[in-house]
Amino acid sequence: MTMLTAEATTYAVRLESVTKTYGPVTALDGVTWPFPRGGFTAVMGPSGSGKSTFLHCASGLDRPTSGTVRIGETDIGRLSEAKRTRLRRERIGFVFQSFNLVPSMDVEQNITLPLQLGGTRADPAWLDEVVRRVGLGDRLGHRPSELSGGQQQRAALARALVTRPEVVFADEPTGALDPRTAREVLRLLRETVDETGQTVVLVTHDPAAAAWADSVLFLDRGRIVEELASPSAASVAARWESL
Numbered sequence: 001m002t003m004l005t006a007e008a009t010t011y012a013v014r015l016e017s018v019t020k021t022y023g024p025v026t027a028l029d030g031v032t033w034p035f036p037r038g039g040f041t042a043v044m045g046p047s048g049s050g051k052s053t054f055l056h057c058a059s060g061l062d063r064p065t066s067g068t069v070r071i072g073e074t075d076i077g078r079l080s081e082a083k084r085t086r087l088r089r090e091r092i093g094f095v096f097q098s099f100n101l102v103p104s105m106d107v108e109q110n111i112t113l114p115l116q117l118g119g120t121r122a123d124p125a126w127l128d129e130v131v132r133r134v135g136l137g138d139r140l141g142h143r144p145s146e147l148s149g150g151q152q153q154r155a156a157l158a159r160a161l162v163t164r165p166e167v168v169f170a171d172e173p174t175g176a177l178d179p180r181t182a183r184e185v186l187r188l189l190r191e192t193v194d195e196t197g198q199t200v201v202l203v204t205h206d207p208a209a210a211a212w213a214d215s216v217l218f219l220d221r222g223r224i225v226e227e228l229a230s231p232s233a234a235s236v237a238a239r240w241e242s243l
C-alpha cells in the first residue's frame with residue numbers, strides 16, 4: 001500500500017502498452033511512458049506519427065484500443081464516460097492551438113468556466129494568482145474578440161490552471177502565435193512547472209518551443225523512438241531532422 005502511494009505521487013501520468021488503432025491504421029503502437037510529477041515534457045514527431053492520438057489517449061479525451069492510462073493513481077480506462085469527463089474537468093487542464101474561448105463570455109467568465117461547470121466557485125486567492133500570472137488583470141471584462149492572439153492564449157492558459165490541475169496538456173499552443181508572443185506563453189508553461197509543481201505535456205512541431213521542456217520525446221510511426229533530456233533548440237532540431 002505504501003509503495004502504491006509512493007508511485008502515485010511520483011508520476012502524474014503513466015501510459016502502459018497503449019495502442020490505438022483506427023481500422024487498419026495503428027496510430028499508437030504499444031507506448032509505455034511515465035511522466036514525472038512536476039516535469040515539463042515536449043512530444044514531437046513528423047506529421048502522422050501519432051502526436052494527437054497520444055495526447056487524446058493520455059488525457060482521457062479518447063480511449064486506447066488496448067493498454068492502460070493512469071492519471072496519478074486513477075486508471076482512467078476503468079472509469080465511466082461521466083467519471084472520465086469529471087476527471088478531465090477537475091484534474092486536467094487543456095490548452096489548444098485555437099484557444100477555444102467562448103466568444104460570448106468575457107475573460108473572467110471564460111477563465112472560471114471549468115469551475116462553473118463543476119458547480120464550484122473560484123478560490124479568490126488562486127484566481128487572483130492565476131490572473132496575475134497571465135497578466136490579464138485589466139482585461140477581465142473584455143470579450144475574446146477584443147484581445148490579441150497572445151492574450152487569448154494567456155486567457156486559455158488561465159482557464160486551464162484555474163482548477164489547479166495535476167497535469168496540463170498543451171496541443172500546439174503556440175502554433176498560431178508570432179515568436180515573441182509564443183515565448184510569453186511558453187514562459188508561463190515553464191512557470192507553471194517551476195513555481196507550482198504542476199506537470200506539463202506539450203505537443204509541438206517547433207524545436208524552439210520544445211527546448212523549454214525538461215525532456216523531449218520523439219514519436220515515429222506510433223512509437224516513442226527517443227528521449228532527449230535537457231534539450232536546446234539546436235539539439236532538438238538536429239534530432240528532428242534525422243527522423
Ligand SMILES: Nc1ncnc2c1ncn2[C@@H]1O[C@H](COP(=O)(O)OP(=O)(O)OP(=O)(O)O)[C@@H](O)[C@H]1O
Binds near residue numbers: 025027
Ligand atoms: N479518427 C481517425 N480515423 C482514422 N485514422 C486516424 C484518425 N485519427 C488519426 N488517424 C491516423 O492515425 C495516424 C496518427 O495520426 P495523428 O493525428 O495522431 O498524428 P499527428 O502526429 O498528430 O499528425 P499531425 O502532426 O499531422 O497533426 C495517422 O495515420 C492518421 O491518419
